[in-house]
Amino acid sequence: MQSANLPLVKRGPSPLRPLKGFCLAPEHAEQAPLQRQLILQSCWLEGSSAFHHTSRHLRHRSTHAPLRMQPSWNRRRLGRWESIGLVAFCQGWSSVDFRRGGHDYRVTLGTASRLQEACAGKPCDAEQVNQQTGAKRRVKRWPSWAQKQSFEQQWAMQAIQNWENWNGADWAWLLDVNTLVPPSTESPPRRSYVLGCSTFQSEFWPPILRQWPKENLMCAAHPQGERCNFALQRLTAPALTESKCKASPQEWNALQELWQQGGRGSKLLAAFRVQNRGLIEAFTAQQQVMQRRLAEDHSDAHAQSLGVRLLWHGTRTVQGLLDICRDGFDRARAQTCAYGKGCYFASSANYSDRYACDVRLPRSDLYPRVRAVFLAAVLVGDCVVGASNMYPPPQKPHSASGERYENACDRLPNPSIFVTFKDHQALPLYIMLYE
Secondary structure (H helix, E strand, O other): OOOOOOOEEOOOOOOOOOOOOOEEOHHHOOOOHHHHHHHOOOOEEEOOHHHHOOOOOOOOOOOOOOOOOOOOOEEEEOOEEEEHHHHHHHHOOOEEEEEEOOEEEEEEOOOOOHHHHHHOOOOEEEEEEEOOOOOEEEEEEEOOHHHHHHHHHHHHHHHHHHHHHHHOOOOEOOOEOOOOOOOOOOOOOOOEEOOOOOOOOOOOOOHHHHOOOOOOEEEOEOOOOOOOOOEEEEEEOOOOOOOOOEOOHHHHHHHHHHHHHOOOOOOEEEEEEEEOHHHHHHHHHHHHHHHHHHHHHOOHHHOOOOEEEEEEEOOOOHHHHHHHHHHOOOHHHOOOOOOOOOEEEEOOHHHHHHHOEEEEOOOOOOOOOEEEEEEEEEEEOOEEEOOOOOOOOOEOOOOOOOOEOOEEEOOOOOOOEEEEOOOOOEEEEEEEEEO
Protein backbone atom coordinates (compact mmCIF):
# COMPACT_ATOMS: atom_id res chain seq x y z
CA MET A 1 0.00 0.00 0.00
CA GLN A 2 1.22 3.48 -0.81
CA SER A 3 2.41 5.76 1.95
CA ALA A 4 0.63 9.07 2.20
CA ASN A 5 2.75 12.20 2.10
CA LEU A 6 -0.13 14.43 3.14
CA PRO A 7 -0.58 13.98 6.91
CA LEU A 8 -3.90 14.91 8.44
CA VAL A 9 -4.65 15.90 12.00
CA LYS A 10 -7.85 15.66 14.03
CA ARG A 11 -8.76 18.96 15.67
CA GLY A 12 -10.50 17.79 18.80
CA PRO A 13 -13.11 15.08 19.27
CA SER A 14 -16.42 15.45 17.43
CA PRO A 15 -18.31 12.21 18.11
CA LEU A 16 -21.57 13.14 16.35
CA ARG A 17 -20.19 14.44 13.06
CA PRO A 18 -18.56 12.33 10.34
CA LEU A 19 -14.94 13.36 9.86
CA LYS A 20 -15.64 16.94 10.87
CA GLY A 21 -12.62 19.19 11.16
CA PHE A 22 -9.98 17.29 9.20
CA CYS A 23 -7.54 19.74 7.74
CA LEU A 24 -4.02 19.94 6.39
CA ALA A 25 -1.19 19.88 8.91
CA PRO A 26 0.41 23.33 9.27
CA GLU A 27 3.66 22.28 7.59
CA HIS A 28 1.69 21.25 4.50
CA ALA A 29 -0.78 24.15 4.42
CA GLU A 30 0.68 25.50 1.21
CA GLN A 31 0.01 22.24 -0.72
CA ALA A 32 -2.87 21.40 -3.00
CA PRO A 33 -5.60 24.08 -2.82
CA LEU A 34 -8.17 21.58 -4.12
CA GLN A 35 -7.13 19.10 -1.47
CA ARG A 36 -7.36 21.74 1.25
CA GLN A 37 -10.81 22.80 0.11
CA LEU A 38 -12.01 19.21 0.04
CA ILE A 39 -10.53 18.16 3.39
CA LEU A 40 -11.97 21.15 5.21
CA GLN A 41 -15.43 19.85 4.35
CA SER A 42 -17.19 17.01 6.11
CA CYS A 43 -16.86 13.78 4.17
CA TRP A 44 -19.36 10.95 4.20
CA LEU A 45 -19.15 7.42 2.84
CA GLU A 46 -22.24 5.42 1.94
CA GLY A 47 -22.90 1.83 0.95
CA SER A 48 -20.19 -0.11 2.76
CA SER A 49 -19.63 -0.98 6.38
CA ALA A 50 -16.04 -1.78 5.47
CA PHE A 51 -15.29 1.94 5.18
CA HIS A 52 -15.77 2.25 8.91
CA HIS A 53 -12.80 0.03 9.86
CA THR A 54 -9.06 0.26 10.05
CA SER A 55 -6.46 -0.31 7.42
CA ARG A 56 -4.95 -3.77 7.41
CA HIS A 57 -1.54 -2.16 7.82
CA LEU A 58 -2.34 -0.51 11.16
CA ARG A 59 -4.50 -2.07 13.83
CA HIS A 60 -5.89 1.01 15.56
CA ARG A 61 -9.13 2.84 15.00
CA SER A 62 -9.90 6.39 16.03
CA THR A 63 -11.74 6.71 19.33
CA HIS A 64 -13.01 10.15 18.45
CA ALA A 65 -15.90 8.94 16.31
CA PRO A 66 -18.41 6.12 16.88
CA LEU A 67 -18.34 3.15 14.54
CA ARG A 68 -21.42 4.06 12.53
CA MET A 69 -20.34 7.63 12.01
CA GLN A 70 -16.68 7.12 11.24
CA PRO A 71 -16.54 7.36 7.46
CA SER A 72 -13.10 6.00 6.64
CA TRP A 73 -10.12 4.08 7.95
CA ASN A 74 -7.67 5.79 10.27
CA ARG A 75 -4.09 5.15 11.28
CA ARG A 76 -1.95 6.68 13.97
CA ARG A 77 1.23 8.27 12.72
CA LEU A 78 3.61 10.45 14.73
CA GLY A 79 1.00 10.83 17.46
CA ARG A 80 -1.76 11.95 15.08
CA TRP A 81 -4.77 10.19 13.58
CA GLU A 82 -4.80 10.10 9.79
CA SER A 83 -7.64 9.09 7.52
CA ILE A 84 -6.23 6.50 5.13
CA GLY A 85 -9.29 6.65 2.88
CA LEU A 86 -9.23 10.42 2.71
CA VAL A 87 -5.51 10.54 1.98
CA ALA A 88 -5.94 7.95 -0.78
CA PHE A 89 -8.83 9.96 -2.19
CA CYS A 90 -7.02 13.29 -2.16
CA GLN A 91 -3.64 11.97 -3.28
CA GLY A 92 -5.15 10.49 -6.45
CA TRP A 93 -4.57 6.84 -5.60
CA SER A 94 -6.47 4.50 -7.88
CA SER A 95 -7.25 2.09 -5.02
CA VAL A 96 -6.68 1.45 -1.33
CA ASP A 97 -6.50 -1.89 0.53
CA PHE A 98 -7.57 -2.84 4.04
CA ARG A 99 -8.37 -5.92 6.10
CA ARG A 100 -11.44 -6.69 8.18
CA GLY A 101 -12.75 -9.86 9.80
CA GLY A 102 -10.11 -12.05 8.20
CA HIS A 103 -10.91 -10.77 4.69
CA ASP A 104 -8.86 -8.53 2.44
CA TYR A 105 -10.69 -5.73 0.64
CA ARG A 106 -9.78 -3.28 -2.06
CA VAL A 107 -11.66 -0.08 -2.77
CA THR A 108 -11.19 1.21 -6.31
CA LEU A 109 -11.79 4.94 -6.37
CA GLY A 110 -13.48 6.88 -9.12
CA THR A 111 -12.22 9.02 -11.96
CA ALA A 112 -9.06 11.09 -11.95
CA SER A 113 -11.19 14.25 -11.84
CA ARG A 114 -12.81 13.25 -8.55
CA LEU A 115 -11.27 16.19 -6.66
CA GLN A 116 -12.82 18.72 -9.02
CA GLU A 117 -16.11 16.85 -8.89
CA ALA A 118 -16.04 16.75 -5.09
CA CYS A 119 -15.37 20.47 -4.88
CA ALA A 120 -18.34 20.99 -7.19
CA GLY A 121 -20.53 19.06 -4.76
CA LYS A 122 -20.74 15.83 -6.74
CA PRO A 123 -20.34 12.40 -5.17
CA CYS A 124 -17.50 10.09 -6.13
CA ASP A 125 -18.40 6.53 -7.09
CA ALA A 126 -16.17 3.73 -5.87
CA GLU A 127 -16.21 -0.06 -5.83
CA GLN A 128 -15.35 -2.29 -2.90
CA VAL A 129 -14.16 -5.82 -3.75
CA ASN A 130 -13.65 -8.73 -1.38
CA GLN A 131 -10.31 -10.12 -2.53
CA GLN A 132 -11.17 -13.67 -1.37
CA THR A 133 -14.73 -14.06 -2.66
CA GLY A 134 -14.80 -11.50 -5.46
CA ALA A 135 -18.00 -9.98 -4.05
CA LYS A 136 -18.47 -6.36 -5.15
CA ARG A 137 -20.34 -3.39 -3.68
CA ARG A 138 -20.85 0.07 -5.07
CA VAL A 139 -20.11 2.88 -2.62
CA LYS A 140 -20.15 6.67 -2.77
CA ARG A 141 -18.07 9.35 -1.15
CA TRP A 142 -19.84 12.66 -0.57
CA PRO A 143 -18.05 16.01 -0.21
CA SER A 144 -20.22 16.87 2.81
CA TRP A 145 -23.18 15.66 4.80
CA ALA A 146 -25.24 18.71 3.82
CA GLN A 147 -24.55 18.12 0.13
CA LYS A 148 -25.47 14.47 0.55
CA GLN A 149 -28.84 15.43 2.07
CA SER A 150 -29.48 18.06 -0.60
CA PHE A 151 -28.62 15.63 -3.37
CA GLU A 152 -30.88 12.94 -1.93
CA GLN A 153 -33.81 15.37 -1.75
CA GLN A 154 -33.34 16.41 -5.36
CA TRP A 155 -32.82 12.79 -6.36
CA ALA A 156 -36.08 11.74 -4.64
CA MET A 157 -38.06 14.52 -6.30
CA GLN A 158 -36.59 13.66 -9.69
CA ALA A 159 -37.35 9.97 -9.14
CA ILE A 160 -41.00 10.80 -8.41
CA GLN A 161 -41.24 12.87 -11.58
CA ASN A 162 -39.54 10.15 -13.64
CA TRP A 163 -41.94 7.51 -12.34
CA GLU A 164 -44.84 9.78 -13.27
CA ASN A 165 -43.48 9.96 -16.81
CA TRP A 166 -43.19 6.17 -16.97
CA ASN A 167 -46.60 5.61 -15.47
CA GLY A 168 -48.15 7.72 -18.21
CA ALA A 169 -46.74 5.47 -20.98
CA ASP A 170 -48.91 2.46 -21.80
CA TRP A 171 -45.92 0.59 -23.31
CA ALA A 172 -43.84 0.75 -20.09
CA TRP A 173 -43.12 -2.45 -18.16
CA LEU A 174 -44.41 -1.46 -14.72
CA LEU A 175 -44.78 -4.74 -12.87
CA ASP A 176 -41.92 -4.45 -10.37
CA VAL A 177 -41.77 -0.78 -9.46
CA ASN A 178 -39.47 0.21 -6.62
CA THR A 179 -40.05 3.93 -6.11
CA LEU A 180 -36.81 4.16 -4.11
CA VAL A 181 -34.88 3.28 -7.27
CA PRO A 182 -35.48 5.72 -10.14
CA PRO A 183 -35.87 4.47 -13.70
CA SER A 184 -32.79 4.49 -15.89
CA THR A 185 -34.17 7.33 -18.04
CA GLU A 186 -36.44 10.28 -17.34
CA SER A 187 -39.06 8.96 -19.76
CA PRO A 188 -39.54 5.59 -21.46
CA PRO A 189 -37.93 5.47 -24.92
CA ARG A 190 -40.38 5.47 -27.81
CA ARG A 191 -39.64 2.77 -30.38
CA SER A 192 -42.23 1.76 -32.93
CA TYR A 193 -42.85 -1.96 -33.35
CA VAL A 194 -43.94 -3.59 -36.62
CA LEU A 195 -45.44 -7.07 -36.67
CA GLY A 196 -44.63 -7.43 -40.35
CA CYS A 197 -47.14 -10.17 -41.09
CA SER A 198 -50.88 -10.61 -41.55
CA THR A 199 -51.32 -13.23 -38.83
CA PHE A 200 -54.49 -14.47 -37.16
CA GLN A 201 -56.74 -13.61 -40.08
CA SER A 202 -58.34 -17.00 -40.67
CA GLU A 203 -61.38 -18.33 -38.86
CA PHE A 204 -59.12 -20.87 -37.14
CA TRP A 205 -58.04 -18.26 -34.59
CA PRO A 206 -60.18 -16.96 -31.70
CA PRO A 207 -61.94 -13.62 -32.32
CA ILE A 208 -59.79 -11.77 -29.76
CA LEU A 209 -56.68 -12.58 -31.84
CA ARG A 210 -58.29 -11.67 -35.14
CA GLN A 211 -59.06 -8.22 -33.69
CA TRP A 212 -55.52 -7.53 -32.53
CA PRO A 213 -54.09 -4.18 -33.72
CA LYS A 214 -51.20 -4.43 -36.15
CA GLU A 215 -50.25 -0.77 -36.46
CA ASN A 216 -49.13 2.02 -34.12
CA LEU A 217 -47.51 -0.48 -31.78
CA MET A 218 -44.76 0.47 -29.34
CA CYS A 219 -41.87 -1.69 -28.22
CA ALA A 220 -41.95 -2.37 -24.48
CA ALA A 221 -39.66 -0.21 -22.34
CA HIS A 222 -38.17 -1.53 -19.10
CA PRO A 223 -37.45 1.07 -16.37
CA GLN A 224 -34.09 -0.55 -15.56
CA GLY A 225 -33.08 -0.97 -19.20
CA GLU A 226 -33.60 -4.73 -19.56
CA ARG A 227 -33.98 -6.16 -23.06
CA CYS A 228 -37.50 -6.04 -24.50
CA ASN A 229 -38.20 -7.46 -27.96
CA PHE A 230 -41.98 -7.30 -27.93
CA ALA A 231 -44.77 -4.76 -28.26
CA LEU A 232 -46.62 -3.96 -25.07
CA GLN A 233 -49.80 -2.05 -24.33
CA ARG A 234 -51.39 -1.55 -20.95
CA LEU A 235 -55.16 -1.90 -21.01
CA THR A 236 -57.76 -0.77 -18.50
CA ALA A 237 -61.54 -0.69 -18.50
CA PRO A 238 -62.98 1.90 -20.90
CA ALA A 239 -65.18 3.20 -18.07
CA LEU A 240 -62.12 4.47 -16.15
CA THR A 241 -62.18 8.10 -17.28
CA GLU A 242 -58.92 8.97 -15.49
CA SER A 243 -56.98 6.26 -17.29
CA LYS A 244 -54.81 7.03 -20.32
CA CYS A 245 -54.60 3.35 -21.29
CA LYS A 246 -58.17 2.46 -22.12
CA ALA A 247 -58.83 -0.74 -24.02
CA SER A 248 -61.36 -0.87 -26.80
CA PRO A 249 -64.77 -1.99 -25.50
CA GLN A 250 -64.61 -5.16 -27.65
CA GLU A 251 -61.19 -6.19 -26.37
CA TRP A 252 -61.91 -5.42 -22.72
CA ASN A 253 -65.29 -7.16 -22.79
CA ALA A 254 -63.64 -10.25 -24.31
CA LEU A 255 -60.99 -10.24 -21.56
CA GLN A 256 -63.64 -9.82 -18.87
CA GLU A 257 -65.64 -12.72 -20.28
CA LEU A 258 -62.56 -14.97 -20.38
CA TRP A 259 -61.71 -13.95 -16.83
CA GLN A 260 -65.19 -14.86 -15.61
CA GLN A 261 -65.07 -18.15 -17.47
CA GLY A 262 -61.74 -18.86 -15.80
CA GLY A 263 -63.51 -18.98 -12.47
CA ARG A 264 -61.41 -16.44 -10.62
CA GLY A 265 -63.77 -14.41 -8.45
CA SER A 266 -61.42 -11.47 -7.87
CA LYS A 267 -61.62 -8.22 -9.80
CA LEU A 268 -59.72 -7.85 -13.06
CA LEU A 269 -57.82 -4.57 -12.71
CA ALA A 270 -55.87 -4.28 -15.96
CA ALA A 271 -54.05 -6.26 -18.60
CA PHE A 272 -50.88 -5.99 -20.70
CA ARG A 273 -51.20 -7.09 -24.31
CA VAL A 274 -47.99 -8.83 -25.42
CA GLN A 275 -47.18 -9.03 -29.13
CA ASN A 276 -43.84 -10.64 -29.88
CA ARG A 277 -43.18 -10.82 -33.62
CA GLY A 278 -40.72 -13.70 -33.43
CA LEU A 279 -42.92 -15.77 -31.14
CA ILE A 280 -45.99 -15.15 -33.29
CA GLU A 281 -44.20 -16.28 -36.45
CA ALA A 282 -42.87 -19.41 -34.72
CA PHE A 283 -46.30 -20.17 -33.23
CA THR A 284 -48.15 -19.89 -36.54
CA ALA A 285 -45.47 -21.99 -38.25
CA GLN A 286 -45.90 -24.67 -35.57
CA GLN A 287 -49.64 -24.55 -36.10
CA GLN A 288 -49.26 -25.24 -39.82
CA VAL A 289 -46.88 -28.16 -39.20
CA MET A 290 -49.11 -29.75 -36.59
CA GLN A 291 -52.27 -29.25 -38.62
CA ARG A 292 -50.75 -30.83 -41.72
CA ARG A 293 -49.38 -33.76 -39.71
CA LEU A 294 -52.73 -34.45 -38.06
CA ALA A 295 -54.57 -34.30 -41.38
CA GLU A 296 -52.17 -36.76 -43.05
CA ASP A 297 -51.85 -39.20 -40.17
CA HIS A 298 -55.42 -39.92 -39.12
CA SER A 299 -57.87 -42.34 -40.61
CA ASP A 300 -61.54 -41.40 -40.77
CA ALA A 301 -62.21 -43.51 -37.66
CA HIS A 302 -59.84 -41.40 -35.58
CA ALA A 303 -60.27 -38.05 -37.25
CA GLN A 304 -58.80 -35.30 -35.07
CA SER A 305 -58.37 -31.67 -35.96
CA LEU A 306 -55.98 -29.23 -34.35
CA GLY A 307 -57.50 -26.59 -32.14
CA VAL A 308 -56.33 -23.50 -30.29
CA ARG A 309 -57.46 -22.94 -26.74
CA LEU A 310 -57.14 -19.88 -24.53
CA LEU A 311 -55.67 -21.13 -21.27
CA TRP A 312 -54.01 -19.76 -18.13
CA HIS A 313 -50.41 -20.03 -16.98
CA GLY A 314 -48.86 -18.80 -13.72
CA THR A 315 -45.21 -18.07 -13.07
CA ARG A 316 -43.76 -17.32 -9.65
CA THR A 317 -41.64 -14.24 -10.39
CA VAL A 318 -41.91 -10.99 -12.31
CA GLN A 319 -38.62 -11.93 -14.00
CA GLY A 320 -40.35 -15.10 -15.19
CA LEU A 321 -43.10 -12.98 -16.74
CA LEU A 322 -40.51 -10.92 -18.60
CA ASP A 323 -38.59 -13.99 -19.77
CA ILE A 324 -41.74 -15.55 -21.23
CA CYS A 325 -42.66 -12.32 -23.02
CA ARG A 326 -39.19 -12.22 -24.57
CA ASP A 327 -38.47 -15.89 -25.30
CA GLY A 328 -41.73 -17.80 -24.94
CA PHE A 329 -42.66 -20.75 -22.76
CA ASP A 330 -39.69 -22.98 -22.00
CA ARG A 331 -40.43 -26.56 -20.96
CA ALA A 332 -36.88 -26.86 -19.57
CA ARG A 333 -37.98 -24.66 -16.66
CA ALA A 334 -40.79 -26.97 -15.61
CA GLN A 335 -40.50 -27.94 -11.94
CA THR A 336 -43.68 -29.79 -10.96
CA CYS A 337 -44.15 -32.39 -13.69
CA ALA A 338 -47.16 -34.43 -12.52
CA TYR A 339 -48.35 -35.11 -16.08
CA GLY A 340 -45.13 -34.91 -18.06
CA LYS A 341 -42.08 -32.70 -18.57
CA GLY A 342 -43.50 -29.79 -20.48
CA CYS A 343 -45.25 -26.45 -20.13
CA TYR A 344 -48.49 -26.47 -18.13
CA PHE A 345 -51.69 -24.59 -18.86
CA ALA A 346 -55.04 -24.65 -17.09
CA SER A 347 -58.60 -23.92 -18.13
CA SER A 348 -59.12 -22.42 -14.66
CA ALA A 349 -57.54 -19.09 -13.75
CA ASN A 350 -58.20 -20.04 -10.15
CA TYR A 351 -55.87 -23.04 -10.54
CA SER A 352 -53.12 -21.00 -12.22
CA ASP A 353 -53.30 -18.47 -9.40
CA ARG A 354 -51.49 -21.05 -7.24
CA TYR A 355 -48.39 -20.46 -9.35
CA ALA A 356 -48.89 -16.74 -10.04
CA CYS A 357 -46.72 -13.95 -8.65
CA ASP A 358 -47.32 -10.67 -6.88
CA VAL A 359 -46.42 -7.51 -8.77
CA ARG A 360 -45.57 -4.00 -7.60
CA LEU A 361 -47.40 -1.25 -9.46
CA PRO A 362 -46.63 2.50 -9.36
CA ARG A 363 -49.71 3.24 -7.21
CA SER A 364 -49.37 0.45 -4.68
CA ASP A 365 -51.35 2.53 -2.16
CA LEU A 366 -54.51 2.01 -4.23
CA TYR A 367 -54.01 -1.73 -4.69
CA PRO A 368 -51.72 -3.09 -1.97
CA ARG A 369 -51.64 -6.61 -3.42
CA VAL A 370 -51.88 -7.27 -7.13
CA ARG A 371 -51.15 -10.58 -8.84
CA ALA A 372 -50.39 -11.48 -12.44
CA VAL A 373 -51.11 -14.51 -14.60
CA PHE A 374 -50.74 -15.20 -18.33
CA LEU A 375 -53.53 -15.76 -20.81
CA ALA A 376 -52.01 -17.90 -23.55
CA ALA A 377 -53.03 -19.43 -26.87
CA VAL A 378 -52.24 -23.16 -26.82
CA LEU A 379 -52.27 -25.59 -29.76
CA VAL A 380 -54.14 -28.73 -28.72
CA GLY A 381 -54.25 -31.93 -30.75
CA ASP A 382 -54.48 -35.52 -29.56
CA CYS A 383 -54.27 -35.76 -25.75
CA VAL A 384 -53.16 -38.58 -23.51
CA VAL A 385 -53.42 -38.78 -19.74
CA GLY A 386 -49.95 -37.87 -18.52
CA ALA A 387 -47.67 -39.43 -15.95
CA SER A 388 -45.04 -38.01 -13.65
CA ASN A 389 -41.97 -36.72 -15.55
CA MET A 390 -43.21 -38.30 -18.78
CA TYR A 391 -41.14 -37.26 -21.81
CA PRO A 392 -41.52 -37.70 -24.65
CA PRO A 393 -45.24 -38.43 -24.89
CA PRO A 394 -46.15 -41.97 -26.03
CA GLN A 395 -46.91 -42.93 -29.62
CA LYS A 396 -50.49 -42.90 -30.77
CA PRO A 397 -51.79 -46.46 -31.20
CA HIS A 398 -53.96 -45.40 -34.12
CA SER A 399 -51.20 -43.43 -35.91
CA ALA A 400 -50.26 -44.82 -39.32
CA SER A 401 -46.72 -43.45 -39.04
CA GLY A 402 -46.14 -43.80 -35.27
CA GLU A 403 -46.63 -40.14 -34.40
CA ARG A 404 -46.66 -39.12 -30.75
CA TYR A 405 -49.43 -37.35 -28.88
CA GLU A 406 -49.40 -33.58 -29.19
CA ASN A 407 -50.47 -32.98 -25.57
CA ALA A 408 -50.78 -34.62 -22.20
CA CYS A 409 -53.60 -33.82 -19.78
CA ASP A 410 -54.89 -34.60 -16.28
CA ARG A 411 -57.92 -36.63 -17.32
CA LEU A 412 -60.08 -37.72 -20.23
CA PRO A 413 -62.65 -36.68 -21.14
CA ASN A 414 -62.95 -32.98 -20.23
CA PRO A 415 -59.35 -32.23 -19.28
CA SER A 416 -58.63 -29.12 -17.22
CA ILE A 417 -54.81 -29.18 -17.38
CA PHE A 418 -52.88 -29.34 -20.64
CA VAL A 419 -49.18 -30.00 -21.20
CA THR A 420 -47.25 -29.01 -24.32
CA PHE A 421 -44.03 -30.72 -25.37
CA LYS A 422 -42.97 -28.82 -28.48
CA ASP A 423 -41.32 -25.44 -28.76
CA HIS A 424 -43.67 -22.63 -29.72
CA GLN A 425 -46.77 -24.74 -29.12
CA ALA A 426 -48.09 -21.93 -26.93
CA LEU A 427 -48.03 -18.15 -27.27
CA PRO A 428 -48.26 -15.53 -24.46
CA LEU A 429 -51.10 -13.12 -25.24
CA TYR A 430 -51.93 -11.07 -22.14
CA ILE A 431 -50.64 -10.53 -18.64
CA MET A 432 -53.76 -10.24 -16.51
CA LEU A 433 -53.55 -8.13 -13.34
CA TYR A 434 -56.06 -8.82 -10.60
CA GLU A 435 -56.67 -8.36 -6.91
